Amino acid sequence: DGGITQSPKYLFRKEGQNVTLSCEQNLNHDAMYWYRQDPGQGLRLIYYSQIVNDFQKGDIAEGYSVSREKKESFPLTVTSAQKNPTAFYLCASSTQLRDRDTDTQYFGPGTRLTVL
Amino acid sequence: QKEVEQNSGPLSVPEGAIASLNCTYSDRGSQSFFWYRQYSGKSPELIMSIYSNGDKEDGRFTAQLNKASQYVSLLIRDSQPSDSATYLCAFRPGGYNKLIFGAGTRLAVHP
Numbered sequence: 734d735g736g737i738t739q740s741p742k743y744l745f746r747k748e749g750q751n752v753t754l755s756c757e758q759n760l761n762h763d764a765m766y767w768y769r770q771d772p773g774q775g776l777r778l779i780y781y782s783q784i785v786n787d788f789q790k791g792d793i794a795e796g797y798s799v800s801r802e803k804k805e806s807f808p809l810t811v812t813s814a815q816k817n818p819t820a821f822y823l824c825a826s827s828t829q830l831r832d833r834d835t836d837t838q839y840f841g842p843g844t845r846l847t848v849l
Numbered sequence: 850q851k852e853v854e855q856n857s858g859p860l861s862v863p864e865g866a867i868a869s870l871n872c873t874y875s876d877r878g879s880q881s882f883f884w885y886r887q888y889s890g891k892s893p894e895l896i897m898s899i900y901s902n903g904d905k906e907d908g909r910f911t912a913q914l915n916k917a918s919q920y921v922s923l924l925i926r927d928s929q930p931s932d933s934a935t936y937l938c939a940f941r942p943g944g945y946n947k948l949i950f951g952a953g954t955r956l957a958v959h960p
Contacts (some may be wrong), residue, residue: 764946773857774936775950783946791947823892829946835881836902836941838948840892848887 736760737841739824744846746811746818754809754844756824763829765807766838769793770821782807784830811846819848855938855951862958868925870936870954873917878943882914883935884923888952893937897923928958 737758746752756765764783768776778791782801796815801807807826811818822845825838852875862868874882881900897912899921900906905912911924911953921940925932935953942949 766947768950773952775853775952776939776948777950778947781947835898836946837883837895837898839895840885843892 737824737826737839739822739841739844740758741844742842744844746846746848748848749813751810751812752846754811754822754824754846756807756809756825756841757805758827758841759805760826760839762802762826762834762839763804764827765801766825766827767791767797767799767807767809768823768825770843775790776823779809797845821845851907853940853949853951855936855954857952858955859957860954862928862956864910864928864930864958864960866928866958868928868932868956868958870923870925870938872921872923872938872951873919874921874938874943874949876940876949878917879916879940880943882912882921883939883943883948884910884912884921885939885950886932887935887937889934890902896936903960927949928956930958930960931958933958 740755766781767779780799782788798810824841827838854873884896887893898916899912909926913922937953938951939948
C-alpha cells in the first residue's frame with residue numbers, strides 16, 4: 734500500500750520545546766517537501782529536498798530544521814526559535830521527473846501542531 | 850513576489866449546477882498549474898494538472914488555462930454535495946522546483 738505517512742496526527746508542544754514531525758514515503762519519490770498551513774491561508778514552503786543528504790530552505794525556514802538521511806524519510810524539527818508554531822504541517826513528495834514542468838506533488842495526511 | 854489570487858468564497862451552488870472556480874497568477878514564465886481539493890481538516894488531494902493553453906477534461910472536472918491572461922479556472926459539472934470543499938490553485942514559477950499556492954476558494958454545494 735503505497736503512500737505518504739505523517740506522524741503524529743496531533744502534537745502538543747510546550748513553550749521552549751523542540752518537537753520533531755515524521756514524514757515517510759514508499760513511493761520511491763526523489764523529492765520531498767514540508768509546508769505549513771495557517772487558517773485562511775495558502776500553503777507556505779518551509780524546506781524541500783531533491784536528493785538524499787541535500788535540502789534547501791523554502792520561504793519560511795526560520796525556526797525549523799530538517800534532515801534527509803534516507804530517500805524515504807524527511808523529518809521536520811520545529812525548534813523553540815519558531816515563535817508561532819501552531820499550524821497544520823503538510824509533507825509532500827514528487828518524482829522529480831526529468832521534465833520539471835510536469836512534476837506533481839502528493840501530500841501526506843498532515844500533523845496538527847498546537848503550542849500550549 | 851510571485852503570487853496566486855483566488856476568491857475566498859464561499860461559492861454556493863445548487864446540486865447539479867456547474868461550479869466555476871477562478872485563479873490568477875503573477876509569473877508569466879509559469880508552465881505548470883494544479884488544482885487541489887482540500888476537505889476540512891484534511892490534506893490537499895490533486896484534482897487536475899494543466900500545462901498547455903486551452904481546456905483539459907477529466908470526468909466532471911475541466912481545467913482551463915489562458916497563459917496570455919495569466920488565468921486558470923476549474924469547472925465542476927453536475928456538482929454534488931460531496932464536492933463541498935476548499936479548492937487550492939497552485940502554479941510552478943518558471944525556473945523553480947517549488948509550487949506557489951493560493952489561499953483557496955471554499956465551495957458549498959447545497960441539495
